[in-house]
Amino acid sequence: MKKRGQTQQFDKASFKASVKKHLVTTYAQNIETASDKHWYLAVGKALAEISTGNLLETEKRVANAQTRSVNYFSLEFLIGRLTGNNLISLGLYEQISDAVTELGFQLTDLLEQERDPALGNGGLGRLAACFMDSLAAQEFPSVGYGLHYQYGLFQQSFLNGHQIEFPDAWREAEGYPWEVQRSELNQFVGLYGDVSFYTDDEGQQHRRWNPAVTLQGIAWDLPIIGYQNQSVFPLRLWECRAPVPFNLAKFNDGDYVGAQQTQIAAGNVTKILYPNDNHDQGKVLRLTQQYFHCACSIADIICRHLKNGHEINSLSKFEAIQLNDTHPTIAIPELMRVLLDDHQLSWDDAWAIVSKTFAYTNHTLLPEALETWSEALIGELLPRHLEIIFEINHRLMAQVEAKWPGNNEIKRKLSIIAEGQSRMVRMANLCVASTYAVNGVAALHSELVKRDLFPEFDELFPGRLQNVTNGITxxxxxxxxxxxxxxxxxxxxxxxxxxxxxxxxxxxxxxxxxxxxxxxxxxxxxxxxxxxxxxxxxxxxxxxxxxxxxxxxxxxxxxxxxxxxxxxxxxxxxxxxxxxxxxxxxxxxxxxxxxxxxxxxxxxxxxxxxxxxxxxxxxxxxxxxxxxxxxxxxxxxxxxxxxxxxxxxxxxxxxxxxxxxxxxxxxxxxxxxxxxxxxxxxxxxxxxxxxxxxxxxxxxxxxxxxxxxxxxxxxxxxxxxxxxxxxxxxxxxxxxxxxxxxxxxxxxxxxxxxxxxxxxxxxxxxxxxxxxxxxxxxxxxxxxxxxxxxxxxxxxxxSSDRSIRDYVNNIWHLTALPQ
Ligand code: F58
Ligand code: PLP
The missing domain is CATH 3.40.50.2000 (Glycogen Phosphorylase B;)
Structure with a gap:
């Protein structure tokens, strides 16, 4: 690892000039009358210039290193305010504090102006943020993939002792100074529709999904700045928009509201973070969020892999995907679909890649928090994915039959599909069956995962169930x-x-x-x-x-x-x-x-x-x-x-x-x-x-x-x-x-x-x-x-540095970036 203490080169005069430039040209404020908030925004933008440059540099170093990266998939990243923490990571806290004083302000006052990006509910989201920090601190090639919610976790106040909730517009009117749009990385995502057969030039039959709706994923990067090492890794958050601004035919017919319907629906996908912690509600919009997140992220990983000159067959050699709980599980059938249908791999070849790429972290044993989705709903929203899930289950059941012949009770327990009045897809079972490592988050919890939640899976797949005790940065x-x-x-x-x-x-x-x-x-x-x-x-x-x-x-x-x-x-x-x-x-x-x-x-x-x-x-x-x-x-x-x-x-x-x-x-x-x-x-x-x-x-x-x-x-x-x-x-x-x-x-x-x-x-x-x-x-x-x-x-x-080393050594098998 690089010697620590390599802090950012800093020129106070040009930093101050950059702050003033942003104040005037980015935020249209007068130097004499601008508020603390606008000064904070301008300072943030001036700092983001440094981190964005380092982000692009680090991307190149990762590509050149030709080693494995981890992609941390999470519907939540509760990162908290970035400015103060980033100053520490850049090793510039004192210098910026001096510069800000010379501009006539107290750094601590300006830092108070930042709204927390509350893009998570609690422990799970905060853990993801600590992990990104520790990956960057130790220079392990990594990308965090999440959603760019327009509204984060609600703001709480009390009225006569009762909780009342307000929307959390964390980006405020001006936008968040640390984020940059990466339009070259935008993606398209399908939904609904049907699945058909077609025959290729060589007479081979294939399945093809014909989505009825298309959404666009806009990529926003937030910088995860390595502690005093000058490496910066992206936290990539997807915003959902409609691919076209409105329906021209309807617009021309004078149906102005109808012309915007799809756009309004698309905007809803990443409008709001679901505010439940340890409770699963099973709403269609939530599944749409999950799929949108996974489809954009998988597409991005594959683009990067191919752009770096690698064969699709070597995906698992260069990319690991960690699922932060079951919320991004639909990424598993999505990667299978892409490999089978877009890259025309055989089932066995595709499965060999998928089952060496994904790992899954379990964060709860509470039954009400274990995610299940109605089979009917998945079938409607993602018809091809449901077929793939059935096939994964079919093969899993064959393994169970081989191990416990004729034991229908174990089959019922391990099946990805829960029988009942309405059949449900159990996301945790899908994860355990499709990943190469499953971990609990503390020693006791991991023991209970083995003893109470998945004892038969532990027998069927010895060694797959592990422990990585959580940590904090x-x-x-x-x-x-x-x-x-x-x-x-x-x-x-x-x-x-x-x-x-x-x-x-x-x-x-x-x-x-x-x-x-x-x-x-x-x-x-x-x-x-x-x-x-x-x-x-x-x-x-x-x-x-x-x-x-x-x-x-x-x-x-x-x-x-x-x-x-x-x-x-x-x-x-x-x-x-x-x-x-x-x-x-x-x-x-x-x-x-x-x-x-x-x-x-x-x-x-x-x-x-x-x-x-x-x-x-x-x-x-x-x-x-x-x-x-x-x-x-x-x-x-x-x-x-x-x-x-x-x-x-x-x-x-x-x-x-x-x-x-x-x-x-x-x-x-x-x-x-x-x-x-x-x-x-x-x-x-x-x-x-x-x-x-x-x-x-x-x-x-x-x-x-x-x-x-x-x-x-x-x-x-x-x-x-x-x-x-x-x-x-x-x-x-x-x-x-x-x-x-x-x-x-x-x-x-x-x-x-x-x-x-x-x-x-x-x-x-x-x-x-x-x-x-x-x-x-x-x-x-x-x-x-x-x-x-x-x-x-x-x-x-x-320390989450230790947690990350445990993941690196026992699950991801990464090497730190060379200098
Ligand atoms: C928490 N889970 C665990 N879930 O409760 C806590 O013990 C653990 O320390 C932490 O994860 C990190 O491992 C948690 O915070 C959620 O917030 C989910 C949000 C999405 C819906 C389901 C719960
Ligand atoms: N919410 C916030 C804002 C936190 O900082 C943390 C952890 O420190 C949590 C939730 C999780 O707290 P606990 O582990 O006590 O559930």
Whole structure:
């Protein structure tokens, strides 16, 4: 690998001139009167000039290297703001900061002007962004393929405690300064229609799809800038448009609306990101998005492959395709179709390529999130693809028959087609059958994928099912978001750690050094103050930075159990008011979470937390011991200020439900102590930091299964635990809500009569105990700070650079670009 520290050549005077040029000529602003926002846009454009040049250079180097690339297919890339992070990668943060000061501005103010490109829902989309960063940092040839949504994940605000959603026009009126259109890469995509036979000149019969509708894919590239190495790889996002602006015949007949119908329909394909996390809705438009994404991306890969002078037969030698969950699975039959019908390969030759090209990552075991599509719908939208899926299934069933002769039960389980009233295509089965590697995202999750989800596939295809534990990029999630801690670390162990996070282990030796502890604690305090100032300015709530900042930030979902956290808060409220012997260190409970717009109970939980916050924050009887803040509009840029300010990280999913989590890694890296269940990557965090430096509680996966099998009854817990009973009863007595909104009673009903599907009541007592331990241990500040230092020091494993190396070594088999 190239020696790090090769930063961009920089000439301040010409940079300033370029900013001014863009301000005037690109954005038509006067230098004297332009707003901060226009200065940010102009700075972004001036920087993008550098990155676009490097992107084209890197493309050439990749072509010359003649090695394998990975194509990361994902319907989501939750990249967050690019400008600040890109400055770090370019190694130009200080220089640009100086240049901007000379222009009369503060760089930090301008960076605040950038809207987050929220092109993802949560963990899965954010993981894709971290992976792109780590691929570029290590110079592995790579392209990210996604969609250029006009509207990203909705913006959230609260009205009387209720979530309301607004469209997220992330590009605003001016467009996003970092993106460039690559019109030479545009593609055409078919839909609907029928399939016919034809005979070629040699008398061979072939299938041909005759689509009834054609869409155009417009390629937009965002630069993924390698950390201080000058390589830039593309994140290629496809925008859907109609191939012609309107229907001329209809227009000439005076049917002006009819003339635009196709165009309006085409514009809808990439209009909006579906806002569900861990839930599959099965809408036609979603399948259209998926196919549009895959067809454009496959076409682009093949164009590149042929342009680089390679034979179609060598595709898998030069290209790997990683499917980020099943959302881009239709790429599998699409590549088969292109190879069979356009390149006229035999089935066996085409299959040999496809089954050596694709790999698939599973991110969930939740049954409601496992994608299936109606066979009828696929047949209508993509008739040729359905034929191909049938053929893949036919051959799979033959393999199953050979391994388990006459066993129809296994056939029913493994079949890509689920029988039933309406036949459904199971995308995960299609993936496992067609890829050469399948991975879960944390050790426990990958074991459960083998044990519970695909045990027979594991027998049929030994070795195919693997684990790659997730990771996070240390550049954004430590160096950029926590500059003071980063400076302290660099002072002690040098500046190489952002590219080699395992080096952080060397700060463990300072965990008991009083002076280091003081500085570490002081930085945490300042980060808490930075966040407290933000809260005062934006939410008008005063926070005491001496309190414990207890943070749960993630999508709102029953399995993540924000309502368990809420019940604990209610138990503290109850004890503070009713038990004169009870005392506690002041706590601020910080939440941030978006609920899927159609997820009623999740919205009820948000409402309940907001109402409890209103009450406890203003109740003088609590002596300021308890505060609750629900920060609206959770997004990457908010995570960047909350995470460095956290003392406690809530990772409290029901065991077996959270595939990995990545927020848990970010918080631990920034010195928050985890209170968590033995779930997802919490298990591995515990292994790294040691039992003394984490607060583990709750049922284990096997306990959960056993309890459910025995017949779980939440009433038993309710009746036997007086603190739990008092807390749950607070949900039902208008203590927090004078309106007749049913949110509180819905939550209570779900927990008691609804059977408490995520075992909140079963874990409550142990959770409260773990919190009591936190309260007790926080009093011993020396010990506490030691633990937080050890968290930062010992989580180097969770760098996404390591995850990417695992993929490279075990799945993709890539070589880093030579200089
Ligand atoms: C998440 N999945 C997992 N899905 O829940 C989390 O444990 C894991 O850390 C993360 O992936 C990365 O591996 C997730 O975020 C989604 O958001 C999908 C969006 C599209 C619809 C289905 C869910
Ligand atoms: N959303 C955003 C904005 C994030 O930054 C992250 C991870 O840090 C997530 C969602 C995923 O959080 P979790 O792993 O806790 O589900």
């Amino acid at each position: 240390p550049r954004r999630w430590l160096k950029y978001c926590n500059p003071q801690l980063s400076a302290l670390i660099s002072e002690k162990i040098g500046t190489e750690w952002p590219a080699h996070l395992e080096q952080l282990e060397a700060i463990a030796q300072f965990a008991t050094d009083t002076q280091f502890q003081q500085r570490f604690a002081e930085i945490k305090k300042q980060n808490k103050q930075r966040f407290a100032d933000w809260v005062a300015d934006n939410l008008d709530i005063e926070l005491d930075t001496n309190a414990i900042f207890d943070v749960q930030i993630k999508r709102l979902h029953e399995y993540k159990r924000q309502h368990l956290n809420l019940l604990h808060i209610l138990s503290l409220y109850h004890r503070l008011l009713n038990d004169p012997t009870f005392d506690m260190h002041p706590r601020v409970f910080i939440f941030a979470a978006k609920a899927a717009p159609g997820y009623a109970l999740a919205k009820d939980i948000i409402y309940a937390i907001n109402k409890v916050a209103d009450k406890v924050n203003n109740d003088p009887r609590l002596n300021g011991k308890l505060k609750v803040v629900f920060v609206p509009d959770y997004r990457v840029s908010l995570a960047e200020i909350i995470i460095p300010a956290a003392d406690v990280s809530e990772q409290i999913s029901t065991a077996g439900k959270e595939a990995s989590g990545t927020g848990n890694m970010k918080l631990a890296l920034n010195g928050a102590l985890t209170i968590g269940t033995m779930d997802g990557a919490n298990v591995e965090i515990r292994e790294e930091v040691g039992d003394d430096n984490i607060f583990i509680f709750g049922l284990l996966v096997d306990d959960v299964e056993k309890l459910k099998a025995e017949g779980y009854n939440p009433h038993t817990y309710y009746e036997q635990d007086s603190l739990l009973k008092a807390s749950i009863d607070l949900l039902d007595n208008n203590e927090f809500d004078a309106t007749d909104c049913a949110a509180f009673s819905n939550i209570r009903h779900n927990l008691l009569e609804g059977g408490d599907p995520y075992l909140v009541l079963a874990d409550f007592a142990d959770y409260v105990n773990a919190h009591n331990r936190i309260d007790a241990e926080y009093h011993n500040q020396t010990q506490w700070v030691k633990k937080t230092i050890l968290n930062t020091a010992l989580v180097g494993k969770f």
